Amino acid sequence: MLAKLRISKLVSYTLPRRVCERRFLVTSNAFPNSEESLVVDAAESPELPSWIKDFISNKPSSNSVSDDEDFVIPSLASWVESQKFSRSRGEVSSGNVAEKSPEDIDRVCEFLNKKDSSHEDVVKELSGCDVVVSESLVLQVLRRFSNGWNQAYGFFMWANSQTGYVHSSQAYNAMVDVLGKCRNFELMWRLVDEMKKTESGLVTLDTMSKVMRRLAKSGKYNEAVDAFLEMEKSYGVKADSFAMNSLMDALVKENSIEHAHEAFLKLFDTIKPDSRTFNILIHGFCKARKFDDARTMMELMKVAEFAPDVVTYTSFVEAYCREGDFRRVDEILEEMRESGIKPNVVTYTIVMHSLGKARQVAEALGVYEKMKEDECVPDAKFYSSLIHILSKTGRFKDAAEIFEDMTKQGVSRDVLVYNTMISAAVRHSQDEMALRLLKMMGEEEGGLCSPNVETYAPLLKMCCHKKKMKLLGVLLHHMVKNDVSIDVSTYILLIRGLCVSGKVEEACLFFEEAMRKGMVPRESTCKMLVDELEKKGMGEAKLKIQSLVQFSVMTKSHSPLPVM
C-alpha cells in the first residue's frame, strides 16, 4: 500500500515553518482528494507509525455505518484481557509495600458488586472475602469506586478491621475525598474526626484541603471557610499563609471570589498574605470579569511590596481573551514588556487557544512563531491546544502530525494530549485510530498517561451514537481495568446517547445503576427515558423507572446529591 504513495517536497504548507522543514507531503492515487494527503517526516520516519498506515488505508469516505454493525479492534479486546491488573505500576508512591497478587482487586470487586445498597451490607458481605489488605489495594479500590461511596466506604471499614492492617493517612485522605465527591459530608466529617482520634493524629493540610475543595464544589462556601477557621483549634493543622492560599484557591476555582475576598479581609491581620494570595484573588476577580477589583488588588499587591509577575498579568490576558478583546490583550502584553516581564508558555497558550476559538487560525499559528522567536519552549499543554485548534478547524491531518512530532521535539505526551487527540479522531470519524490511541496510552512510558474519565467520554459517545454495543462493552470493561469510575456526567452521556439511538433497555440499566449509586436524576433525563419507553410501548419498564424516581424524590429530596 505504501508503495503507491507519492512523496513530494512540501512547498507551501500552512504549518509553522520549523515543523515543516523536514516534512514531505504524501499523496496517493487512492486518495485523489487533497484532504486525504498526509504530511510525514520522511527523514526520521522511514517506517511510518502503524496507526498512520492504518489511517491511510482506512478509507475515511465510507463513514456511514449501518445500524448495529459492530467492530472491535481485535488487538484492543485482547489487550484489555492481557492488561488485567498490570497497572500496579506507579500506583504505590511510598514503595516498600508488598506487591499485591493480581487477583486481589478482582476478588474484592466481585464482593463489592454483589452489594451496593448500604455500606453496612457491604461490610457483612466482605466477611467472606479472604484477600490480604494492603495500602495499594485500598487506594486502588477507592479509585475504582470513587463514585460509589457505599462500596468504597464499606470496603474501607472492612479493611480497617483486618488484622495486620492499619489505614495510612493517604488511605484516609482518599476516603475523605470520595465521601466529599459523593457529597456525603456528614460521613466525611465523621471520618475526619476519626482520623483525629488515631494515635498519630492523621489530619493534615492535605486532608483539610480536600475537605475545603469538596465543600466549595458543592457551593458550601461558608462551610469551607469555617473548616479553615476551625482547622487549627480542632485538628491541629496550622493555619498559615500556605493553608490560606489553599482555601482561597478552592473558593476561586469553584466560582466564589466574593467568599475568597471576604475571607482575605477577615484574615488579613492575622495571616500574612504572600504573592500567591494576591495572584489567586486577582485571578478570581478576572474570572468574574471584575476588572476594576482585579486592578485594585494588583495595587494592593504592590503596596504589600510584592511585584506583579507573569502570573498576575497572565490572569488579565486570559480574561480579555475570554472577552474576545484582543486589542486589550495586546495592551496587557505591552504593559508586561514595559515592566520587564516576558510572557511564558502559559501566556502564549492562552492567546493561541483564544485566537483559534475565535476562528482566527492564521493569527493563532502566528503566536506559535512569535513564541519561538522569544525562545519560549512549548510544553504538552501547549501542544494539546494546538492539536485541538487544528482539529476544530478541519485540519485533522495537521493535528495528527503535531501529535506525532511532539516526542521528537522532546516533549512527552500526557493524558490531556491523548484525550485531545482521541476526541479529534472521533470527531473526524477515525474511530479505529481513536481506539489505537487509547491502546497506546497504556503502553506509554512514565505512567503519566493512564486514561481518565474524559478519555473515554468521546469514545462512549461514539458507541452510543453508532449503536456499537459490543464495543461499548469492551470500553466499559477497559475503564474498570484502569480503575476509572463512571461519574455523573458519563451516566448522563450514556443514558441520553442510548435513548437517542433507541437502545432504551441499555439506557434503563445505566439509569438504575446510577440511582443505586445515589445519583439523583434530573427532570429532563427522566422525561427523556420515560418518553422513549412510552414510545416503544414498554409500559412495565416505564412504571419501574417512574417508581424508582418517585422513591428517590421521597427519600433524598433534602440531600444535595450529584444530579444527573
Added chain:
DNA sequence: TTAGGGTTAG
C-alpha cells in the same frame, strides 16, 4: 506549586 483543556447539543 498561585495563570493554560473539554464538556454540550438540540
